[in-house]
Amino acid sequence: MAETPVAGSRLVTVFGGSGFVGRNVVRVLAKDGWRIRVAVRRPDLAFHLQPLGRVGQIHAVQANLRYPDSVAAALRGADAAINLVGILTPRGRQTFDAVQTFGARIVARSAADAGLSHLVHVSAIGADENAASAYARSKGLAEAAVRENFPAAIILRPSLMFGPGDDFFNRFAALATMLPVLPLIGGDTKFQPVFVGNVAEAVGRALADGATAGAPYELGGPEVKTMREILQYICKVTGRKRPLLPIPFPIAHYVPALATEIASALSLGLFPKLLLTTRDQVELLKHDNIVSQEAVSGGRTLEGLGITPSTIDSVVPEYLYRFRKTGQFDRQTA
Numbered sequence: 004m005a006e007t008p009v010a011g012s013r014l015v016t017v018f019g020g021s022g023f024v025g026r027n028v029v030r031v032l033a034k035d036g037w038r039i040r041v042a043v044r045r046p047d048l049a050f051h052l053q054p055l056g057r058v059g060q061i062h063a064v065q066a067n068l069r070y071p072d073s074v075a076a077a078l079r080g081a082d083a084a085i086n087l088v089g090i091l092t093p094r095g096r097q098t099f100d101a102v103q104t105f106g107a108r109i110v111a112r113s114a115a116d117a118g119l120s121h122l123v124h125v126s127a128i129g130a131d132e133n134a135a136s137a138y139a140r141s142k143g144l145a146e147a148a149v150r151e152n153f154p155a156a157i158i159l160r161p162s163l164m165f166g167p168g169d170d171f172f173n174r175f176a177a178l179a180t181m182l183p184v185l186p187l188i189g190g191d192t193k194f195q196p197v198f199v200g201n202v203a204e205a206v207g208r209a210l211a212d213g214a215t216a217g218a219p220y221e222l223g224g225p226e227v228k229t230m231r232e233i234l235q236y237i238c239k240v241t242g243r244k245r246p247l248l249p250i251p252f253p254i255a256h257y258v259p260a261l262a263t264e265i266a267s268a269l270s271l272g273l274f275p276k277l278l279l280t281t282r283d284q285v286e287l288l289k290h291d292n293i294v295s296q297e298a299v300s301g302g303r304t305l306e307g308l309g310i311t312p313s314t315i316d317s318v319v320p321e322y323l324y325r326f327r328k329t330g331q332f333d334r335q336t337a
Contacts, residue, residue, distance in 0.1 A: 012038040015121075015210065016081045018066065018074075018110060019088035021049040023168050024125065027203035028087060030055045035207050042066035042077035068106030069096065074113045083121035083210055086110045086149075091138065091170070092281055094272070099141035107145035111152035122156040123209045124149045125202070128195075128221055128292050130160060136286040146219065157209040158219035159202070162292050165315060166199035167322040175234060176326040177277055179243040187247040188255045188280075189288030190231040195223030198313040201305055208308045221298035222305050224312045230288065240319060241326040242333070255285045 020029050020041035032039050033056030043049050046063035053061055066077040068088055078084055090102050107124060114122045130142035149156050165172050179185060202222055208214060228236070231247060238245050250258075260282040267274035298304055305312045327333040 013082040014038045015083040016040045017085045018042045027199050028206050031203040031207040071109050078117045084114045085123045099137050103141040104144045108148035111149040115153045122153045124158050126160045128160045128162045155216045157214045160219045161202045161222040162195040164199045165196050175237050176323050179245050184248045185245045187249045192230045193291040195227050195293040197224040220303040221294040223294040240323050260285045
């Protein structure tokens, strides 16, 4: 189906626009008047984005970052591009290197070849070419590839993101309804959770020339919390009294990490994603995930972009109510 032009608007291609971050970014871009081409592996699974804009404003096309020709086709005629593609757990040919490093290089190179004026690359706090974690290392290599091929690109590094449909707060809230105790790995590791809507706003500001190329922007919320404090908060909001079971890193490397990886492999992918913990995730939990002082002093934060970050308490209870014992009929919800 051909795209229906929206008069007077520029075209932006959003890679990975149908996911958790993507739908929030698409909503912001539609409000800003962009014509949006959502490039995804399965366009038939991106129909839920249509109501976010006017008729003909949002259109999904097929693209896979492992195939350069499909990326070039998705960028044809576009004015700008956004790369949101990322994975937390590799599976099959969807490896960290293939998706996050090679894919980022292809998008940046194709954007430069197509003569695009803007490229926004969403990475993550902790991205480091020399990191022990394969996830963080692939993110760092991706940033280097983007800078090499498209020097004017804006790189955004969010911390742990929260919002309706997130994979963190929802996951542990669900575990609290199933398990008598919650496993606690890296209890003292610090995070600076950021609302996904604020990250989407930052992407919009970057496209509107509200950000400058160079060192990456680091996006965090107004609160720094340890892993222990976050799990305690989730239990409080959901009304679940669950003790936390601290698991030292050397043990966590084998149980639950290696054990659930093996279970997932033997089950041919049928092992519940909710219960899966990988050794790479354990490695990530050894390091704080907060905005650096260099980013703060350089104005490379949400506040530097003119965005007031939302607190956890102003957003999270609105979607975790369903994990309470009586759900929407809970007195606190009512």
